[in-house]
Amino acid sequence: xxxxxxxxxxxxxxxxxxxxxxxxxxxxxxxxxxxxxxxxxxxxxxxxxxxxxxxxxxxxxxxxxxxxxxxxxxxxxxxxxxxxxxxxxxxxxxxxxxxxxxxxxxxxxxxxxxxxxxxxxxxxxxxxxxxxxxxxxxxxxxxxxxxxxxxxxxxxxxxxxxxx
Amino acid sequence: xxxxxxxxxxxxxxxxxxxxxxxxxxxxxxxxxxxxxxxxxxxxxxxxxxxxxxxxxxxxxxxxxxxxxxxxxxxxxxxxxxxxxxxxxxxxxxxxxxxxxxx
Numbered sequence: 001x002x003x004x005x006x007x008x009x010x011x012x013x014x015x016x017x018x019x020x021x022x023x024x025x026x027x028x029x030x031x032x033x034x035x036x037x038x039x040x041x042x043x044x045x046x047x048x049x050x051x052x053x054x055x056x057x058x059x060x061x062x063x064x065x066x067x068x069x070x071x072x073x074x075x076x077x078x079x080x081x082x083x084x085x086x087x088x089x090x091x092x093x094x095x096x097x098x099x100x101x102x103x104x105x106x107x108x109x110x111x112x113x114x115x116x117x118x119x120x121x122x123x124x125x126x127x128x129x130x131x132x133x134x135x136x137x138x139x140x141x142x143x144x145x146x147x148x149x150x151x152x153x154x155x156x157x158x159x160x161x162x163x164x
Numbered sequence: 165x166x167x168x169x170x171x172x173x174x175x176x177x178x179x180x181x182x183x184x185x186x187x188x189x190x191x192x193x194x195x196x197x198x199x200x201x202x203x204x205x206x207x208x209x210x211x212x213x214x215x216x217x218x219x220x221x222x223x224x225x226x227x228x229x230x231x232x233x234x235x236x237x238x239x240x241x242x243x244x245x246x247x248x249x250x251x252x253x254x255x256x257x258x259x260x261x262x263x264x265x266x267x
Contacts, residue, residue, distance in 0.1 A: 015181060023197075031197060054230065061233055066240050073196055099186045117220075126226060138231075148235065152242050
């Protein structure tokens with residue numbers, strides 16, 4: 001357990017730095033690559049929280065799926081537009097104010113909340129517990145999730161179909 | 165250095181990531197850039213959910229995270245398909261140029 005604060009600190013620095021790179025870098029393609037690093041670091045955070053299954057899901061769906069889709073969208077739209085993929089930001093000042101206000105509000109709330117409960121010892125395997133819960137108590141939600149994926153797949157195909 | 169990171173540590177990290185993502189959503193002009201900012205914000209929320217689940221010793225929060233991750237992926241796939249569609253119609257990805265509904 002003594003390694004966990006070190007891993008958390010390193011991952012936190014990595015996450016914040018790469019998240020800032022996502023929103024600040026000029027090149028949109030580099031932005032997506034930084035986002036991939038952020039999502040991979042989040043999988044590491046899940047590992048420090050003993051959620052190995054969620055770390056694997058995070059890597060598969062986010063760092064694999066979302067980044068791939070975003071890269072394809074950039075490639076397609078860049079070919080359609082034909083100019084370079086640099087992007088400029090606007091209203092940096094008001095963005096700083098809004099984000100800073102939200103951050104200060106969240107931090108005051110977090111620091112004032114009575115969250116002194118220590119981390120309980122690991123009670124069994126979380127992966128097994130997740131599997132049990134998904135296929136018993138939350139089985140209806142699970143099936144609805146499948147329906148949602150089907151609808152999203154058909155919708156994406158419908159929107160992005162070639163002109164004919 | 166403490167032997168273990170407290171729940172506040174995870175919540176503060178998630179709050180910082182959420183604020184960074186919000187900054188990206190507000191300041192980006194490109195539609196794909198805005199979607200990437202939304203990704204960052206949803207990611208921060210997932211960290212919160214997993215941290216609360218672990219510190220409560222309750223796997224239900226992790227089941228919820230599983231659902232939010234899946235729904236987010238579906239949302240991003242649809243959003244990017246919409247971006248491609250908008251490109252095809254309007255030939256632009258800049259959100260400021262998409263003022264079709266402005267009265």
